Amino acid sequence: MSTIIDSSPPLTSKDRAAFATTARLLSCLVTESLARAVYYPLTGFEATGICVILSGNAAVDKPLYQSQDILAVIPLSQVPIFKHDGTDHRGREIGLLDPLDMMKFVFEIPNGEGLKTDAMAEHSDLIDAILSALASPGWAVSTTTLTLSQSPTSIWSKFADAISLESALSMDIASELESAVKWQKYSYEHPPQAPLFESSSVEWEQSIVEGHPTHPMHKTRRFLPPLQDLSPGSIDLYHPQLRFVSVPRENLKITYEFEELVRPLVDAASKAADALIEIPEGHVVIPVHELQVVHIHDKFSDAIIYPEKFSIPLLAQQSIRSVIVPNVYREHSLKLGVGIKLTSAVRTISPESAYLGPRFSAKVVPALNMDQNVVTVAKELASVVHAHSNGEIAKHCAAIVREAHENTSEERGERLIVCTALVESGHSGCDGHLPAVIRVFNLDTERKKVEWLDKFVDVFFKAFLPSMLTNGVAFECHPQNCVARFDIKTKVLKGFIIRDFGGLRVHPATLRETTGIELDFIEGHSIVAPDLEDVYTRMYHTVIHNHLQQLIRVLGLHYNGLGWAIVRRHLEAHIPRDHALYAAWLSPDRKTFPGKCFLRMRMSGMYRFHLHGPFPNLIHYCGVNME
Template sequence: MSSSSAQDRAAFATASRLLSCLVTESLLRALYVPLPDPRSVNIGACIVLSASASAKSPDERGSYLREDIFAIIPLRQVPVFKHDSADSRGSEIGLLDPLDMSPLVLAFDDRASAMPAYAKIVHQTARWCSTLLTRLSENGWSFDDHARLTHSADPNGLWGRYAESIGLETTLRAEIADELASSVKWQTYSYEHSPPAPSLNSSSVEWEQSIVEGHPTHPMHKTRHFLPPIPSFNPGTYDLYSPRIRLAAVPRENLKVTGDFEELTKPILDAAAANAQQELVVPENFVVVPVHELQVYHIVEKFPEADVYPGEFSVPAQAQQSIRSVVLPEILPTTHLKLGVGLKLTSAVRTISPASAYLGPRFSAQVVPALTMDPALLTVAKELASVVHAHPDGEIAKHCAAIVRESPQNGSEARGERLIVCTSLVESGHAGAEPGVPSVVRVFGLDTEEKRVAWLESFTRVFFLAFLPPMLHNGVAFEAHPQNTVARFALEPPHALLGFVVRDFGGLRVHPPTLLASTGVALEVAPGHSIVADTLDDVYKRMYHTMFYNHLQQLVRVLGLHYSGRGWEVVRAQLRRVLPAGHALERVWLGEDAKTFPGKCFMRMRMVGAYRHHLYAPFPNLLHYRGAGGSVADRPE
């Protein structure tokens, strides 16, 4: 693959996610115009309207002009429509997914030097573009003779036009542009240096490191933004998956320590001393904190009382997908570390807040043992101990923090299991593997639709039996998105799904009154913590996003079971098997009035600087989706 090809693909990977968010979050309206042509792979077009046109009420819309079009995207598949679409020019799109799109974005350009897009692409697409413009003109769109369609798949070009059109503040506009550019740069490198294709013989950490594209709809899916004073590394100059763990001694009085942190991390100190071939001297009344080597820059700058040991006092580690969670199997056979790192991935800086350091060990010790769940199906990776700096400013304190967490992966082979992070199942594009075939299909031999349906039935049955009981009985929603969820498969054929491991408590949603009433346990959290839900509906909302929109949607799509609606039939059937008859959740998720459901808005959140406290907008409820060609409620079961 040439560098330019990889860069073009990377630009579209980010641009398609940006357009997906703009449309699905209702920041811009979009219409679907069908163009059936047996000679073309594109069956229709997504016409994304400008901000000004999107803001018009139905009575104001009248005739659309060329300047009312923000972008045109050829579509290979029919997107999900809004159930109340009422525009005569096309069905209004409610959910636009990157997998719906062809790798081409078009826009109108008045510049005399602008080349028609079809002059740069194959004749078949040129014919499609001509057909589209004719169809739009016949349907009341007004174009002048000078307007030309040009290629417009640069995410920063799209972002710049949108941000300018809504008058977004200049500094924020530039920050987001930098993050989009970073996403393209690191995605290009990922395409050019594809990880090996994982198999059931691959270790759990090899599956963690097999990610080619990452989050399926977040525009910053590959962003790697290093917070100063960490240098800004270019792809290939530093291996984020193979860091070294450094050590820093901090006065005990300057730290908040929970649990047996020092005892649990002592093997790291011993191994570092052995590597240095000299004694590790710990000053009296100091605590040695393991530090990601990149974070040393922040430790030195922000905590002058800390004594960072020389580099020879260090140990190698392997990073999981999140980069900040690392395994040291020879040193810590039953645990691993979660470390604060001044690195922004997607929209979040990967540090550890004082509230999270406080919560984890307490939630693990007090709440987890009391929850209603089947331990054979769901294992919670408990956080055993933590340390965080006592600085009064939490934005500074979070840069000196670490958590010791149970590591169910260790010993899994002896139990006859392979633990696979669920995000990796939907990835494709690995070195040596057939292009476009996701790992779940390749590894489990799902070469027919019936095999894929049977596999999805098994997955969703265990998934719901594992994650729903704590929410139904205790008001606790684990953040069951695919990066936090690890599937346990039998090593022996037919590689049955045995259960799941869930990790990371930052995205929990807990309704304290329900927890207390069902378990007798009072939730112990810092005031105003983001995991506290005021109502059970709030808990249901968080679980819907992580379970259906984020996790199962991508799985259903890559299994080829979305557009037919068959995958969602499976999901509904398995869900109804688990839900108690008459439970409120049945009405909230499956009720006739639940045509839409609050969806997490990545771009809306980024534009207001939020990442812990979520923003939601009404998305089409995928639990009502019956297949392509209609809204979420157009087809009978």
């Protein structure tokens, strides 16, 4: 695949951040079918074509599209994936638009003639070509120029107004988009050091530059009241302090040996302070994130908050709320409730999750059809959550003790790398502009990339398909939850660690039939699937649409179809033809598959329960030439 060279001047960190969020917003609007988009090819430009995104109320049968019907115009560096059943005679309708399809700027229709800036003059030939395309039959566009989009909020506001979205919700989403831009700008200006293969697991966890590849709130950081809003640079979320509170035992729901597992933390804090943590009779000590102390004080009058001198330094993983405790915990880690909204969810721990995790680990995991040499489940060993009658309050006082394999990996001859970090680029240091997977594994030819991906996909499916095929259990295998295990000497992939049970999908009847185990959960928990098709839907999103798609694109094996050919071959090898999953994923008739709709969910106030829409089935994608 030839490399597309963008000869335009480098963008400022502010412009880069605005584009990063805008691109994800537009990706969701199109792929979730919230806004329709048509494609026009171009010749003689670095852009292969343009994507014209229409306002949410622009009906396909409207005779003429006018200026006000256009939400944005994006020059594309590559041809996107089209709908198989598009009906717009003006151009091919786009079914899946990815930020990596796009060139690094977006045009809008100005509210007048627009400003003739130097930047616009630089794109004058491209603008003329776009306006020429918009003079085709079916268009009645009156503008004589375009303007460069400066912020995702301008596009969002136009979309929200067009569909008459409730004003308060529209403004709330706009503020989250602004937060994403603000924190992304800081990340660009203060990039992490490019991790090496020899770097520690936590260094890889903390090497994230952009985060989620398609979520519009990919870098959003909203500190919920009574926390004050914190600006980038004013707090180091990767190096927080562990604080302690105590609550009467009768006001807590404790699962398994939580107190025993937390005791080393209490001892370490007492030693560091040279004073004992006084625990009243009948109270239980709970470790909490330093930012959560304000929430504890605000919401739980029964809690005793210990002075700041009883603190322990932490190293946070990518999720911010999962932390390791250096020099105290060797084989354990903590998952802490934190009242911060990252992407779509507040990072607290619900009573349902606190209840399920340790029970699922102890009872279900050992019985699953899983190759222990290929996949390791990071079990949740014990938990605590407040017994407050309102779960939305209780979730602010909760903690989970989880197995940690990071500190002992070198003893097993393994290097652990969280999969999200493999596809990141934009680091400081030597060759930091390259995606980590290409730089660290020296994938400097197409053949090397194909061979590396072939191994990855084979081991990945060996790790995560059996429990779904046999037991009806789908782990949430997106890149943040998956840690790859590489041989420390040869760099060969050995397997994976899977962590976090919040996004599980389990069909209880199939689990019971194949293991004899009855799933123990709180009624109404979002992990319960009504049927196996629902399990397959969750797995498709995390494995195909999210995890493998981004990896394939970063490796340069998407547009030529090579990456998806590898996926198809391994799926056919791992899924029996008479299994329902084969028909669900591999049938030629499955042109689309239900995809998780981040923006629709946000507009509906959902995050635990998913909304799905018909996305093009990537498993069948054969490359641009076939498109």
